Amino acid sequence: DIQMTQSPSTLSASVGDSVTITCRASQNVNGWLAWYQQKPGKAPKVLIYKASSLQSGVPSRFSGRESGTEFTLTISSVEPDDFATYYCQQYNSDSRTFGQGTKLEIK
Amino acid sequence: EEQLVESGGGLVKPGGSLRLSCVASGFAFNTYTMNWVRQAPGKGLEWVASISYSSSKIYYADSVKGRFTISRDNANKSLFLQMNSLRAEDTAVYYCARDGSRLMVRGIVINSFSGWFDPWGQGTLVTVSS
Numbered sequence: 001d002i003q004m005t006q007s008p009s010t011l012s013a014s015v016g017d018s019v020t021i022t023c024r025a026s027q028n029v030n031g032w033l034a035w036y037q038q039k040p041g042k043a044p045k046v047l048i049y050k051a052s053s054l055q056s057g058v059p060s061r062f063s064g065r066e067s068g069t070e071f072t073l074t075i076s077s078v079e080p081d082d083f084a085t086y087y088c089q090q091y092n093s094d095s096r097t098f099g100q101g102t103k104l105e106i107k
Numbered sequence: 108e109e110q111l112v113e114s115g116g117g118l119v120k121p122g123g124s125l126r127l128s129c130v131a132s133g134f135a136f137n138t139y140t141m142n143w144v145r146q147a148p149g150k151g152l153e154w155v156a157s158i159s160y161s162s163s164k165i166y167y168a169d170s171v172k173g174r175f176t177i178s179r180d181n182a183n184k185s186l187f188l189q190m191n192s193l194r195a196e197d198t199a200v201y202y203c204a205r206d207g208s209r210l211m212v213r214g215i216v217i218n219s220f221s222g223w224f225d226p227w228g229q230g231t232l233v234t235v236s237s
Contacts, residue, residue: 091222
């Protein structure tokens with residue numbers, strides 16, 4: 001199975017900061033990667049698919065980039081609603097796998 | 108509004124069985140791949156199983172293969188997960204999720220798989236404990 005490794009596990013930031021979360025795949029996933037946001041007690045919500053395509057309705061401060069097997073999610077200017085846990089997910093193989101998650105906390 | 112509503116969760120003893128259901132509304136259920144994803148308490152997300160729009164292609168995570176069965180009833184816009192031989196490590200919130208997109212040409216589904224998940228249901232809790 002393809003392993004997805006996210007870093008950092010926890011990220012502390014202030015409102016207005018720019019933050020970046022990294023996800024590394026154990027092998028090539030051909031850009032088939034999505035990012036999700038999850039708040040406590042709620043279902044995940046997709047932010048980005050195909051590495052850099054913004055899902056409809058998602059604010060433009062969220063962006064995704066791909067460089068080989070390394071993917072990044074950037075929030076350009078963190079807003080109060082963005083404090084949550086973020087997951088990457090590969091879908092290159094029939095067996096989908098998620099990263100372990102990154103919790104974005106208020107500094 | 109596109110919506111998924113799960114039901115069927117509860118407390119079950121190790122070795123027992125449970126059947127989860129998910130009812131869809133607001134979209135053409137019979138043209139999309141559907142999925143189950145779970146989340147153990149305080150842990151991350153784990154994909155469980157996927158089923159294509161016509162049920163012709165089904166995939167499972169290794170952790171549930173041979174114990175869980177995914178199925179669907181397109182006439183009733185419903186998705187199911189039959190869970191047998193349950194273990195303590197199967198304790199989790201189980202989410203029903205639709206694939207985010209599909210490829211159709213002139214009303215015919217060419218490929219119902221996109222691989223990313225949207226929307227998700229609210230989840231149903233399964234607790235395996237004696």
